[in-house]
Amino acid sequence: MENVKAIERNSFIKGELVHTIFENEAEHFSIAKIKILDTNEAFEESEMVIKGYFTRLDPSEIYLFYGSVIEHKKFGKQYQVDHYQRFVPDTKDGLVAYLSSDLFYGIGKKTAEKIVDYLGETAVSKILNDSSVLDKVPGLTKDRAAQLKQGLKEHQGFEHVVVHLSKYGFGLKMAQKIYQAYKQDAIEILHKNPYQYVFDIEGFGFLRADEVAKQNDIPLNHPSRIQAGCIYVLHHSLQNGHVFLPIKQHIIEVDQLINGQMYDISFDDISREILELNEQKKVIVVDSNVYLPSLYFAESGFCSQIKRIVEKEQETQVSSAELMKIVGSIEEEESLSYGREQFQAIEKALSSKLMILTGGPGTGKTTVIKGIIKSYGEIHDLSLDQKDYDENKTYPFVLAAPTGRAAKRINESTGLPAVTIHRLLGWNGHESFEKDENNPLSGQLLVIDEFSMVDTWLAYQLFKAIPTDMQVLIVGDEDQLPSVGPGQVLSDLLTSGQVPSVKLEEVYRQKEGSKIIQLAHEIKKNQCTMDSIVKEADFNFIACREQHVVDVVIQIVQKAHEKGVDLKDLQVLAPMYRSHAGIHRINEEIQKVVNPNSKQKREIRTKDMIFRTGDKVIQLVNQPEDGVFNGDIGEITAIFQEDESSEQVEQVIVLFDEKEVAYERKDLNNLMHAYCTSIHKSQGSEFPIVVIPVVPGYRRMLRKNLLYTAITRSKKSLILCGDKQAFIQGVREEDTNKRYSALSDQLIKMLNISKESIETEEEELSPYDFL
Numbered sequence: 153m154e155n156v157k158a159i160e161r162n163s164f165i166k167g168e169l170v171h172t173i174f175e176n177e178a179e180h181f182s183i184a185k186i187k188i189l190d191t192n193e194a195f196e197e198s199e200m201v202i203k204g205y206f207t208r209l210d211p212s213e214i215y216l217f218y219g220s221v222i223e224h225k226k227f228g229k230q231y232q233v234d235h236y237q238r239f240v241p242d243t244k245d246g247l248v249a250y251l252s253s254d255l256f257y258g259i260g261k262k263t264a265e266k267i268v269d270y271l272g273e274t275a276v277s278k279i280l281n282d283s284s285v286l287d288k289v290p291g292l293t294k295d296r297a298a299q300l301k302q303g304l305k306e307h308q309g310f311e312h313v314v315v316h317l318s319k320y321g322f323g324l325k326m327a328q329k330i331y332q333a334y335k336q337d338a339i340e341i342l343h344k345n346p347y348q349y350v351f352d353i354e355g356f357g358f359l360r361a362d363e364v365a366k367q368n369d370i371p372l373n374h375p376s377r378i379q380a381g382c383i384y385v386l387h388h389s390l391q392n393g394h395v396f397l398p399i400k401q402h403i404i405e406v407d408q409l410i411n412g413q414m415y416d417i418s419f420d421d422i423s424r425e426i427l428e429l430n431e432q433k434k435v436i437v438v439d440s441n442v443y444l445p446s447l448y449f450a451e452s453g454f455c456s457q458i459k460r461i462v463e464k465e466q467e468t469q470v471s472s473a474e475l476m477k478i479v480g481s482i483e484e485e486e487s488l489s490y491g492r493e494q495f496q497a498i499e500k501a502l503s504s505k506l507m508i509l510t511g512g513p514g515t516g517k518t519t520v521i522k523g524i525i526k527s528y529g530e531i532h533d534l535s536l537d538q539k540d541y542d543e544n545k546t547y548p549f550v551l552a553a554p555t556g557r558a559a560k561r562i563n564e565s566t567g568l569p570a571v572t573i574h575r576l577l578g579w580n581g582h583e584s585f586e587k588d589e590n591n592p593l594s595g596q597l598l599v600i601d602e603f604s605m606v607d608t609w610l611a612y613q614l615f616k617a618i619p620t621d622m623q624v625l626i627v628g629d630e631d632q633l634p635s636v637g638p639g640q641v642l643s644d645l646l647t648s649g650q651v652p653s654v655k656l657e658e659v660y661r662q663k664e665g666s667k668i669i670q671l672a673h674e675i676k677k678n679q680c681t682m683d684s685i686v687k688e689a690d691f692n693f694i695a696c697r698e699q700h701v702v703d704v705v706i707q708i709v710q711k712a713h714e715k716g717v718d719l720k721d722l723q724v725l726a727p728m729y730r731s732h733a734g735i736h737r738i739n740e741e742i743q744k745v746v747n748p749n750s751k752q753k754r755e756i757r758t759k760d761m762i763f764r765t766g767d768k769v770i771q772l773v774n775q776p777e778d779g780v781f782n783g784d785i786g787e788i789t790a791i792f793q794e795d796e797s798s799e800q801v802e803q804v805i806v807l808f809d810e811k812e813v814a815y816e817r818k819d820l821n822n823l824m825h826a827y828c829t830s831i832h833k834s835q836g837s838e839f840p841i842v843v844i845p846v847v848p849g850y851r852r853m854l855r856k857n858l859l860y861t862a863i864t865r866s867k868k869s870l871i872l873c874g875d876k877q878a879f880i881q882g883v884r885e886e887d888t889n890k891r892y893s894a895l896s897d898q899l900i901k902m903l904n905i906s907k908e909s910i911e912t913e914e915e916e917l918s919p920y921d922f923l
């Protein structure tokens with residue numbers, strides 16, 4: 153432990169609590185008044201307001217606070233605390249008095265003197281870092297040593313861990329997580345086996361553990377190091393969407409990670425540790441595939457849930473003649489006539505426990521969803537009007553989608569209530585859901601839109617909560633990008649052939665003269681050529697050189713802005729963040745034009761961004777406690793300075809639809825400008841006008857499914873700019889990055905239905921064949 157002498161060159165205040173002014177328990181953020189007992193700052197005051205991230209101060213204790221003096225505009229001089237610790241006397245007499253005080257049972261003055269004589273003035277820090285030093289103190293019994301060690305750990309506890317971890321560069325948030333997991337043993341574990349942190353502490357990576365291990369001379373071939381490397385590689389593979397890694401590939405990647413240039417750990421050593429991890433259930437090895445347990449259980453659990461649902465017989469069946477009559481009256485109401493495949497979709501959805509409806513843009517997926525819901529209502533004599541239901545009679549139609557924007561769209565197009573899947577399942581923000589097999593969803597017909605965005609974890613959570621008597625319709629476009637999280641659930645379900653599905657291929661919106669839809673279908677069918685990208689009423693490709701593409705984008709946005717187009721309705725989409733024509737640069741340039749610096753506008757600067765009132769911004773992570781989710785777009789409506797908020801911190805207020813969320817400076821990394829967003833983040837959203845730069849510099853990202861997803865985000869007008877050849881090449885490039893997932897194979901095995909029987913079923917005649 154550092155004492156006052158050791159840190160004299162740094163700013164410190166030694167003091168005791170007068171009273172607490174403000175406390176945010178969840179964040180451990182506090183403002184307090186303290187009495188100054190000693191300091192190396194030139195204070196005249198005898199008391200001082202301190203603020204920072206610390207837990208409740210004990211009024212009977214003396215503390216050492218390290219930090220810096222700041223001048224608050226309204227409240228004057230304050231002390232910003234970086235870290236702190238309980239004060240331990242740093243003279244021999246003081247230390248003896250401390251150790252022999254009532255705090256430590258069984259240690260009298262003589263024993264305390266022996267300890268200080270033997271271990272010196274840094275005795276406390278030595279004992280806390282390695283309690284075995286007490287074993288050598290002459291005349292100290294084992295019991296007394298253990299009691300002292302325990303007492304010291306309890307008394308010094310959290311602060312000691314914070315101070316110690318800060319030496320390795322860990323911040324207070326990480327220290328809190330670590331302390332929660334190991335309490336007083338945190339430092340001993342860190343020194344002896346930092347790799348254990350990789351298993352137990354979320355966000356503690358292998359490379360960090362490696363750094364600590366190096367400083368503590370832990371050998372490179374330590375089994376814990378190899379095991380931590382195995383786990384790290386699996387976690388890392390999630391970023392590429394894999395549900396597991398084949399064992400051979402896993403071993404190769406672990407070898408690259410842990411061996412570097414020195415090849416002294418063999419493949420055998422690595423595979424032995426993988427099997428050891430398998431024994432300890434820290435990974436699961438099945439069919440030569442290595443899984444993280446959560447993904448193994450999600451994948452196989454999801455398959456079991458599908459089996460449970462599809463094997464239950466669909467009870468209500470209507471005859472084709474009856475259905476034709478019902479559908480006929482809906483056609484009249486909607487003033488349209490369903491196409492053959494659309495009717496088949498309605499018929500199959502109504503007669504199946506679970507069905508997948510897939511198809512490209514404008515093929516009538518929403519029109520068919522409406523047809524299915526209305527027919528279901530007719531058959532079961534259920535009103536679609538929410539007013540006809542109350543707490544005793546649950547609304548039977550449940551509509552959900554993976555993002556808030558997608559849920560809003562399905563709500564607008566059907567007129568029925570729709571929520572995000574997370575909301576539907578009652579997510580509490582800590583990876584647990586209210587709804588599950590013991591507390592299932594209520595309702596009779598569940599429709600999940602934009603299912604291509606659902607990853608393996610969420611699919612399992614959702615299906616666990618579906619009661620067996622509920623009918624389920626999954627809707628999605630299989631040609632879009634797969635989920636951000638691991639797996640490719642929609643396409644695996646379709647590939648397995650084990651779940652009834654209908655693919656809509658006829659395009660209806662094209663009939664209204666949409667070039668955007670036509671282009672999307674040409675891309676889908678690999679028929680996109682230079683002729684496909686000639687100018688039309690709703691489409692243009694402005695050719696320009698790569699170095700001018702940002703200027704062209706800016707001109708388009710500026711013109712639209714001058715014409716009064718609401719920037720919420722215009723979205724620039726790009727595939728990469730960091731490049732000459734990357735998202736960050738485009739955002740910076742658009743901000744200069746549409747929301748420039750002005751005296752009337754407040755701003756707040758972070759390390760790499762300036763947020764200004766009026767800025768369009770996007771939320772980057774799920775924040776369910778505030779009701780905002782990854783991908784939600786909003787506008788900065790106000791910026792408050794420290795002295796204007798009750799918490800005495802700067803705040804940025806963002807309006808998302810009708811809900812306001814306050815961000816403190818430390819949370820601003822959850823936000824970025826949204827004039828231009830990534831194509832990945834735009835999944836599930838649609839915008840009236842979409843502008844997409846396409847340049848050779850994006851080459852490694854330009855793939856068919858990415859460009860297809862991008863252009864299908866536009867509803868009314870699509871403007872591409874840049875290099876036509878790069879675009880044509882990109883849409884011809886299939887995404888060859890295979891995602892490892894065994895969902896399809898597992899389903900086939902589990903359901904044990906031959907594909908042939910499904911195919912014959914699909915060939916069955918429908919009444920429309922006779923029309």
Ligand SMILES: Nc1ncnc2c1ncn2[C@@H]1O[C@H](COP(=O)(O)OP(=O)(O)OP(=O)(O)O)[C@@H](O)[C@H]1O
Nearest residue numbers: 488489490491512513514515516517518519660661
């Ligand atoms: N059978 C039909 N007859 C006439 N018009 C139709 C028919 N089916 C769909 N449409 C029209 O085609 C357009 C696209 O349909 P819809 O919105 O249902 O497709 P979608 O697949 O949901 O499209 P997207 O994925 O782009 O939202 C709508 O204007 C719809 O009214």
